[in-house]
Amino acid sequence: MIDKDVHSHHISQQFNAELDTVKTHMLEMGGLVEQQVRDAITALIEGDSQSAETVKVNDNHINSMEVSIDEECTRILARRQPAASDLRLVIAISKAVIDLERIGDEAGKIATQAIQLSESGESPRGYKEIRHIGNHVGFMVRDALDAFARFDVDMALAVAKEDKLVDEEYGTAVRSIITFMMEDPRTISQMMNVIWALRSLERVGDHARNIAEHVIYLVKGRDVRHFGIKEMTAEVNDK
Template sequence: MIDKDVHSHHISQQFNVELDDVKTHLLEMGGLVEQQVRKAISSLVDADSDKAEKVRSDDSDINDMEVAIDEECMRILARRQPAASDLRLVIAISKSVIDLERIGDEAGKIALQAIQLAESGESPRGYKEIRHIGNHVGFMVRDALDAFARLDIDMALAVAKEDKLVDEEYGSAVRSLITYMMEDPRSISQMLNVLWALRSLERVGDHARNIAEQVIYLVKGTNVRHFGITQMTAEVMTPEKRGQ
């Protein structure tokens, strides 16, 4: 199912263009944010301070995009007074942009841990976990954005399911790192840098899930924020209430 299906009922061609534009800007911002996460992870794993500094300084571009998209949404709300699925699209964008900006913040926090680790010497453990969970949430962000681009609720549901797996992987990584910390307390400080970075990655997964939930809201008109996976699956399976 593609965007045009939902928005084909517009009388105003200009309004269609505005909606397409703001959605395109969201996806562009998403692409940048996804890159920031990947660069932050590689800066940590490769102990590359320069790359980490770049991630931190580029965060202001993401902040600017957030403000610009938010203004676009407000302008559409004020001038076009959208209803039904158009209103949902604008609201879903204005909420997703907050999550994207927060993912950008988490990338910045991971980069900060990377800088500290590059200074203090590497951690004896945890890089495998950073790489693994980092990859996992990186794909989640990309899939959540793809789901938004195509209004693909099955893909959105898959992202929500992945978030549960990430939470489990995170819990297990933290437990094993804590065990190791107790065995080798000299490395506590570096291990904590890794733990903070892992926690940031887990948050990235949460935000990807939030965006996926907006896709389901947009298509189905149902707020699934506090649904469990079973309830969310049932919602995705029920016939759509088009143009409501």
């Protein structure tokens, strides 16, 4: 098990700096991805196709950050050959940036739905669900990144638990929208855009959970990706 100070005791101060820098870059990427999700949701709800286009353009920057951070991790592995907790940190960062890039992709998909809705006319319903689930998964991403920054396994576990609630909210919202489409088939095209946006938000929640699982791996040294919540809780609470 490690704590937040474990990476500050190397003989090489340069190694300390490299680890701190790559972690900072990952968290900066996370902040940009968070903003991308918020901007995409706002663009959809407000019918702002210009803002949606900006989200799609900014996705290129997210992709570039993923490549750059991955290269940093590769250099550290090659030059420093880290062991134990340092190796787990580099691996966890490398995995987390993949999930962050995919969250950025989902924001881009929501932006695409926003553009299509702005062209076809406002959706008759579904925005309440998008706002609610969007806020929920936005908090999950924020908390997952905070957990990574602090090496906080309790916060990471809380994020993993929230994913189940998002899945339930998503299922309820989709069932409601499908019922609405059956009652008024003229809305099918627009409501499908809403469903695809909700699906992207549900995937954002999945990736936030993945980042939380990387935190638990980093701190506890156990891969919990295929653990249920009960097993994960036991692992976090195991001293």
